[in-house]
Amino acid sequence: MVGVAEKTVTVVVPSxxxxxxxxRRELSVPASGPxxxxxxxDDLAADFPVFNRRVRNETGAIRRYVNLYLDGEDIxxxxxPATLVAPGQELLIIQSVAGG
Known part of the structure; x- marks a missing residue:
């Protein structure tokens, strides 16, 4: 039997x-294939529109201060954004924070 993790991609969200x-710090996105x-x-944007605006700009490009890592490797x-993610893999989002 195939486990749930093998049919989804886990997206780890910063606090x-x-x-x-x-x-929710971990989101599961359905993925029957890469x-x-x-x-x-796009799937996350449908459920969390504010999340989408914080991660991508109005043209859909990933914002400069947002970094995404697929199993530890910077996409x-x-x-x-065209990087393929297979079921069972983890996509980590890190949002840079400025301040001083």
Whole structure:
């Protein structure tokens, strides 16, 4: 029997963004096969529109201060939003915080 983790992609959300995901730090996105990072973000945007605005700009590009890592590797060094994510993999979002 295939486990739930094998049919989903886990998206780990930083505490700053958890405020707009109902305080959920881990989100499961259905994935019966490989899906692009952009498609995964589209799915999350449907459920969490404010989350989407904090992660992507009005053109849909990932904001400069938001970093996404697929199983520990920066997607910018892969294929950016076109990077394919397989079921069972983890997408980590890190939002840079400025201050002083």
């Amino acid at each position: 700053l963004l958890a405020k707009v995901t109902g305080e 899906r692009s990072v952009a498609e995964i973000l 910018r060094t892969l294929q950016g």
